[in-house]
Amino acid sequence: MPQLAQIAEIYASQIFWLTVFFGAILVFIGYGMVPKIQKTVDLRDEKIAADLREAEAAQAAADKLEEDYREQLDAARGEAGKATAQAKATAAKKTEASLKRAEKSIDKKLDTAAAELSAQREAALAELEGLAAEATQAMALKVAGLKVDKKTATAAVKKELADG
Numbered sequence: 380m381p382q383l384a385q386i387a388e389i390y391a392s393q394i395f396w397l398t399v400f401f402g403a404i405l406v407f408i409g410y411g412m413v414p415k416i417q418k419t420v421d422l423r424d425e426k427i428a429a430d431l432r433e434a435e436a437a438q439a440a441a442d443k444l445e446e447d448y449r450e451q452l453d454a455a456r457g458e459a460g461k462a463t464a465q466a467k468a469t470a471a472k473k474t475e476a477s478l479k480r481a482e483k484s485i486d487k488k489l490d491t492a493a494a495e496l497s498a499q500r501e502a503a504l505a506e507l508e509g510l511a512a513e514a515t516q517a518m519a520l521k522v523a524g525l526k527v528d529k530k531t532a533t534a535a536v537k538k539e540l541a542d543g
Contacts, residue, residue, distance in 0.1 A: 509533075516529065
């Protein structure tokens with residue numbers, strides 16, 4: 380077979396050119412393109428690392444700001460609570476003082492009203508005793524035909540009112 384007899388001559392030539400082209404491709408890609416690609420990858424990795432460091436620093440700063448904000452907020456709440464308690468205490472004292480003044484005024488008015496009521500009651504009782512004495516005189520005159528003086532009638536009415 381003549382095709383198989385030529386293989387040794389053709390095969391060596393093909394392996395030679397295959398080696399030459401693979402070598403050229405290796406030199407072109409390995410020494411020309413790979414360093415550029417590697418440099419781009421390294422730059423990208425450095426940029427990512429720098430961005431991560433920057434993000435971590437920003438996160439730490441944000442955490443610190445948030446912590447400071449919370450501390451200030453807690454302090455403000457505490458101060459507001461103290462101010463509220465103080466305002467309540469002041470209001471309670473003012474209310475208590477106002478109530479005491481009102482109570483004194485009411486007590487004074489009650490005492491005045493009680494004195495007036497007592498005086499009116501005494502006057503009404505005196506007037507009632509006088510009317511009762513007159514009625515007693517009139518009844519004694521009409522019923523028994525006796526004329527009773529005012530002093531005796533008043534004494535009888537007082538006695539009856541005292542005994543009930």
